[in-house]
Amino acid sequence: MRFAEAFRVALDALRANRLRSILTMLGVIIGVAAVVILVAIGSGAKAEVEKQVEGLGSNLILVVPGSLEIGGAPSASRLELTDVELLGRAVGDASAVATTVQSGELVRVGDKEVFTTINGTNETVVNVFDRPIARGRYISAADVDTRRRVAVLGSSSARKLFGDVDPIGRQVTIAGVRFRIIGTFVDVGSTFGVDRNAEIHVPVTSAQRLFGVERIDALAVKAPTIDSIPAIQKRILDALAEKYPGDKFSAVTQTQILGTIGQILGLLTLVLAAIAAISLLVGGVGVSNIMLVSVRERTREIGLRKALGARQRDILVQFLIEAVLLTSIGGLIGIALGVGASLAASALSPLPAEISWWSPLLAFGVSAAVGIFFGVAPARRAGRLDPVVALRTE
Amino acid sequence: MSEPAVEAIDVTRSYELEGGVVVNALRGVSLRIDTGEYAAIIGPSGSGKSTLMHLLGCLDRPTTGALRIAGTDVSSLDDTQLAQLRNETIGFVFQSFQLLPRISATANVAMPLVYRGTSRAERIERARTALESVGLGHRLDHRPTQLSGGEQQRVAIARALVSQPTLLLADEPTGNLDTQSGVDVMHLLEQLNTDHGVAVILVTHDHEVAARARRRIRIRDGLIESDDGAHSVADQSVAP
Ligand SMILES: Nc1ncnc2c1ncn2[C@@H]1O[C@H](COP(=O)(O)OP(=O)(O)OP(=O)(O)O)[C@@H](O)[C@H]1O
Ligand SMILES: [Mg+2]
Numbered sequence: 001m002r003f004a005e006a007f008r009v010a011l012d013a014l015r016a017n018r019l020r021s022i023l024t025m026l027g028v029i030i031g032v033a034a035v036v037i038l039v040a041i042g043s044g045a046k047a048e049v050e051k052q053v054e055g056l057g058s059n060l061i062l063v064v065p066g067s068l069e070i071g072g073a074p075s076a077s078r079l080e081l082t083d084v085e086l087l088g089r090a091v092g093d094a095s096a097v098a099t100t101v102q103s104g105e106l107v108r109v110g111d112k113e114v115f116t117t118i119n120g121t122n123e124t125v126v127n128v129f130d131r132p133i134a135r136g137r138y139i140s141a142a143d144v145d146t147r148r149r150v151a152v153l154g155s156s157s158a159r160k161l162f163g164d165v166d167p168i169g170r171q172v173t174i175a176g177v178r179f180r181i182i183g184t185f186v187d188v189g190s191t192f193g194v195d196r197n198a199e200i201h202v203p204v205t206s207a208q209r210l211f212g213v214e215r216i217d218a219l220a221v222k223a224p225t226i227d228s229i230p231a232i233q234k235r236i237l238d239a240l241a242e243k244y245p246g247d248k249f250s251a252v253t254q255t256q257i258l259g260t261i262g263q264i265l266g267l268l269t270l271v272l273a274a275i276a277a278i279s280l281l282v283g284g285v286g287v288s289n290i291m292l293v294s295v296r297e298r299t300r301e302i303g304l305r306k307a308l309g310a311r312q313r314d315i316l317v318q319f320l321i322e323a324v325l326l327t328s329i330g331g332l333i334g335i336a337l338g339v340g341a342s343l344a345a346s347a348l349s350p351l352p353a354e355i356s357w358w359s360p361l362l363a364f365g366v367s368a369a370v371g372i373f374f375g376v377a378p379a380r381r382a383g384r385l386d387p388v389v390a391l392r393t394e
Numbered sequence: 395m396s397e398p399a400v401e402a403i404d405v406t407r408s409y410e411l412e413g414g415v416v417v418n419a420l421r422g423v424s425l426r427i428d429t430g431e432y433a434a435i436i437g438p439s440g441s442g443k444s445t446l447m448h449l450l451g452c453l454d455r456p457t458t459g460a461l462r463i464a465g466t467d468v469s470s471l472d473d474t475q476l477a478q479l480r481n482e483t484i485g486f487v488f489q490s491f492q493l494l495p496r497i498s499a500t501a502n503v504a505m506p507l508v509y510r511g512t513s514r515a516e517r518i519e520r521a522r523t524a525l526e527s528v529g530l531g532h533r534l535d536h537r538p539t540q541l542s543g544g545e546q547q548r549v550a551i552a553r554a555l556v557s558q559p560t561l562l563l564a565d566e567p568t569g570n571l572d573t574q575s576g577v578d579v580m581h582l583l584e585q586l587n588t589d590h591g592v593a594v595i596l597v598t599h600d601h602e603v604a605a606r607a608r609r610r611i612r613i614r615d616g617l618i619e620s621d622d623g624a625h626s627v628a629d630q631s632v633a634p
Contacts (some may be wrong), residue, residue, distance in 0.1 A: 005508045016496055303490045307453055309481020309509035311474045380460070387453045391492065 120207020
């Protein structure tokens with residue numbers, strides 16, 4: 001009975017100061033919406049990574065210089081082309097070792113230009129990676145050995161440069177050097193908005209000359225079975241350690257890389273959510289502040305209620321309900337806003353937002369808790385007011 | 395036959411100001427008001443009338459001395475019990491009406507019943523009856539700001555009587571009213587006293603109002619200067 005009445009009184013007080021109530025809620029609304037959105041984007045990104053891990057099922061080992069872990073700085077590559085043979089011997093199968101050296105370059109056909117990634121590779125790429133050819137052929141061992149200026153185009157690059165015209169046999173100019181097109185790739189999906197169809201592959205030897213470098217960026221080794229991976233990883237690292245004493249290399253599977261990315265994304269989500277939670281806290285301080293103002297404004301009302309028989313607890317509950325109403329209504333609006341924005345983000349942008357069932361619940365719980373936490377001090381002050389002093393206040 | 399509605403036994407109330415200055419608002423007041431009595435407290439400004447009213451109404455506690463409401467020693471009660479005592483036995487009427495501006499006359503009148511746990515339907519019913527008894531049956535849904543001063547004070551009286559108290563305290567109830575409204579309010583208080591046997595204590599500056607009371611207690615400098623209907627506080631068995 002008393003509780004229902006306290007609820008009514010609190011609601012009434014909020015309605016009487018509508019604009020102030022809304023402005024006070026704004027802090028909570030923004031905080032909750034931010035938590036919901038950031039968690040949605042973070043867990044969406046993580047889910048996408050996990051989906052790709054599942055899709056890979058791969059026996060692929062990537063070999064890069066330096067250590068690959070959170071916080072590890074990338075180091076300059078000291079790998080060179082002869083390492084392809086080195087690893088071929090170490091693994092016992094030269095056709096299982098692919099290499100890459102990459103650079104962004106301007107590519108031109110007639111008056112059409114695109115800026116894209118030029119990937120210098122060898123003939124094993126089609127074997128090692130799953131990159132089926134749509135038309136023509138892939139780079140051959142002879143192309144690599146004789147440093148031929150031939151290129152294989154990704155589907156979007158082909159479309160941008162040639163439109164509907166068949167590009168096979170035609171010329172492109174990469175960084176001012178003419179290359180002949182020998183093939184095109186089958187369309188593959190994009191990852192995090194990065195269009196893998198824009199890639200152009202050329203023989204690694206031609207790429208090194210084009211870029212003016214001796215290095216290669218990375219090697220990829222295909223293990224025959226998943227079970228053989230640890231042994232092969234060890235053989236690769238041993239061979240490299242022998243050739244480059246003191247240098248550090250990593251031989252990791254894509255699963256491990258994606259696992260690391262997932263870990264980073266998880267951490268990032270946590271950090272973002274924490275930042276958003278701080279704004280929720282700031283919103284709570286705003287609520288506390290306004291509640292103090294409200295208590296001061298209604299000193300006489302409090303004195304009167306006490307004179308008429310309200311206990312300290314009745315007054316405390318009344319103001320606490322008011323604070324919790326402020327934050328939980330704000331929380332509900334914030335959730336609606338956050339869910340709406342997340343859905344819009346995943347529909348309109350490449351951000352793969354995913355609303356988890358727990359984040360709105362958590363956000364609501366936290367905002368209600370914030371109301372209690374930041375409402376207690378003002379509500380206690382109200383409850384403790386001396387009725388005589390309160391009634392004498394003008 | 396009368397029983398004491400409220401008794402003050404050598405009550406003092408002092409306020410300590412910042413800097414250690416002590417104000418002795420009441421310096422030893424003994425007073426007994428019986429059920430069904432009608433007493434006026436008069437005295438110059440600052441003499442301690444309001445302070446005494448707050449003590450009699452259990453809004454405040456004496457610095458020294460004892461206070462008994464309907465036989466119960468107030469010092470033995472905690473704040474929650476005191477709130478309940480106020481709610482059940484004491485009605486207040488203030489000079490400045492003290493109505494909540496946002497809610498209707500009915501809701502204002504019903505307020506003491508909220509803290510008694512009365513159901514909403516019954517609250518409204520009783521508030522309506524109380525408002526009708528002060529002649530405001532046609533103003534039930536008006537807000538205080540839509541009422542005249544005299545009407546507002548009648549709403550306040552309805553609020554004081556809705557909880558059927560045994561003691562009604564009115565601190566300058568006509569202080570903010572014109573002559574006619576003041577007379578109306580006084581009639582209501584007198585009627586409450588005669589018809590329902592509620593003990594009424596009122597503070598007033600108005601000699602005509604004071605003259606209508608059956609007992610006048612004059613206060614000066616925190617002490618009772620004269621009391622034309624005093625009972626013996628020490629010996630309660632003596633009938634007035
Ligand atoms: N909270 C307080 N702190 C300090 N002094 C106070 C306090 N309340 C009242 N006093 C002092 O106590 C004395 C009595 O005050 P009180 O309000 O009881 O006077 P009063 O007789 O009601 O006067 P009036 O007729 O003007 O209403 C005054 O001197 C006043 O200044
Ligand atoms: Mg006074």
